[in-house]
Amino acid sequence: VPDTVTLIALQDLDTSCDQLRYRMAHLHEDDVVEVVSRERDTIEAAIATARVSQEKVTARLAELDRLTDQGRAKRARLDAQLRSVVVVREAEALQREIARIDAERDEADDEGLSLLAELEALKETEEANTTSLAEVGARLAAALSDRDAAVAQLGTELEGLVHQRQQLVSALTPELVTRYEDLRKHLGGVAVARLVHGRCDGCHLDLSAVEIEEIKRLPDGELGECGQCGRLLVH
Numbered sequence: 001v002p003d004t005v006t007l008i009a010l011q012d013l014d015t016s017c018d019q020l021r022y023r024m025a026h027l028h029e030d031d032v033v034e035v036v037s038r039e040r041d042t043i044e045a046a047i048a049t050a051r052v053s054q055e056k057v058t059a060r061l062a063e064l065d066r067l068t069d070q071g072r073a074k075r076a077r078l079d080a081q082l083r084s085v086v087v088v089r090e091a092e093a094l095q096r097e098i099a100r101i102d103a104e105r106d107e108a109d110d111e112g113l114s115l116l117a118e119l120e121a122l123k124e125t126e127e128a129n130t131t132s133l134a135e136v137g138a139r140l141a142a143a144l145s146d147r148d149a150a151v152a153q154l155g156t157e158l159e160g161l162v163h164q165r166q167q168l169v170s171a172l173t174p175e176l177v178t179r180y181e182d183l184r185k186h187l188g189g190v191a192v193a194r195l196v197h198g199r200c201d202g203c204h205l206d207l208s209a210v211e212i213e214e215i216k217r218l219p220d221g222e223l224g225e226c227g228q229c230g231r232l233l234v235h
């Protein structure tokens with residue numbers, strides 16, 4: 001097999017490998033994983049926020065309980081004082097204080113009721129989000145499994161190509177392989193171009209009639225070179 005044939009086969013194979021690697025790096029399945037992960041993060045953040053809010057509400061309810069207990073104890077003391085007081089002015093002062101304590105208790109009761117409703121709503125939100133989280137978790141697991149399957153499939157394809165590549169490379173001299181690799185590195189992965197209708201299909205520039213003649217007159221297996229882009233040229 002002439003080097004030109006091996007080289008063009010190697011180039012086609014490497015182009016396929018590059019395309020496979022590009023597909024592996026830009027998997028649609030990766031995007032799905034990304035989107036579903038973000039969805040999960042949002043729900044987890046909402047659950048965390050709902051929990052913090054519940055803790056605040058619960059703490060405030062406990063504080064209200066404590067204040068109500070204090071108020072009740074104080075009111076009992078004032079009631080007892082009121083029963084033994086004889087001066088009208090003092091009795092009135094005690095009654096005003098008792099009325100103030102009752103008003104505070106009413107306020108605390110109202111606040112407590114609205115906090116209990118809020119707590120209930122927060123729990124419902126958390127429960128709904130927990131249900132969503134389970135659903136999103138299942139979708140994420142499926143997305144990850146799809147992604148892994150896609151990666152595995154492309155990986156197997158790539159392995160097969162890499163194996164074929166080794167066989168082609170072993171048929172070339174190390175010097176030619178080095179030249180090929182260097183060109184690939186500097187010319188966007190394409191080291192070998194074909195001469196198609198007098199045009200280099202690497203740089204898409206027309207060759208002069210003299211250049212075309214020179215390349216066509218090369219003995220089989222001998223490599224031409226594009227005068228414009230420097231790629232190895234086969235015809």
Ligand SMILES: [Zn+2]
Pocket residue numbers: 193200201202203204205226227228229230231
């Ligand atoms: Zn060229």
